[in-house]
Amino acid sequence: GESVGLHLPTLSVQEGDNSIINCAYSNSASDYFIWYKQESGKGPQFIIDIRSNMDKRQGQRVTVLLNKTVKHLSLQIAATQPGDSAVYFCAENTPFSGGYQKVTFGIGTKLQVIP
């Protein structure tokens, strides 16, 4: 997909505040969405997922909201901690004919937590 090169969107949040990371997805046929967290020097780590028949799903300190009308996904992190500093990627899973599915990743948002 598209990317912004070395200039990832950055969100700076004070420790203890809530964070909201947004993502616009591209395909209205996508039926499954995942948020990943990638710390420096590591592979992406699964955080939370949501299927298209839901509009909200909560985990521990994280909530994902899905708005299919405008093809928008958000990740909310409550009481943000320094360990939450990372790059966050949304991913959409799109089914195609023949059982083939494709996962497309968004450009990523860098979350910086200010102590």
Next chain:
Amino acid sequence: SAVISQKPSRDICQRGTSLTIQCQVDSQVTMMFWYRQQPGQSLTLIATANQGSEATYESGFVIDKFPISRPNLTFSTLTVSNMSPEDSSIYLCSVEPARGNTDTQYFGPGTRLTVL
């Protein structure tokens, strides 16, 4: 989730050489994938590696440049052939476990490749 390891974790290679990256999973998985992540960018799927069949490559990626093996349900290799500096990236393998939520992919730690 599955535990995934990759070898090497990083390498510095000379232009024109090839590097083979290994991906090992601690359980049998149906689908394995190889991604490229260029510096500061998102993940781009290179190919899907299915056991017992040829890998399926995405647009812009070809088998001659990125040959893949998938000899069994726990192992795969990706070779980056005839490397150039533009191949400098992080290469990641991911898996879809055979059980549980088959739509979720879990990632290895990545191989950081620098081509001089």
